Amino acid sequence: MKQASIGKRGLVIAALAFGLLLMVPSARAEDAVTVTTSMKGHRFQPAELHAPAGKPIMIVVKNLDPAPAEFESNMLRVEKVVTGGGTITLRIRPLEPGRYRFFDDFHPETEGYLVVR
């Protein structure tokens, strides 16, 4: 019996396809990087968060003030109310390196940055 041969080119294509399969899980949500900030006295603490480029990011925002706030960012395309004493989690798509501004839409002077490298 003669063994079927897929040839050299076939092997290369198979290897590339297998490599792609291995790469896919790295973009999955469970590989997300979580960063956390708190709001107190109408300030973000910390006001600068750091995350790696190219990975999904989860931003956890704890509002330690009794008043509600609204975490908002035009650059990150998110907007979500966080009640007084409440916590929210925002899912952010993988980002390019940069400085992404966010703020409390109820107190726009309350701002911070997500620094992606």
Ligand SMILES: [Cu+2]
């Ligand atoms: Cu808003």
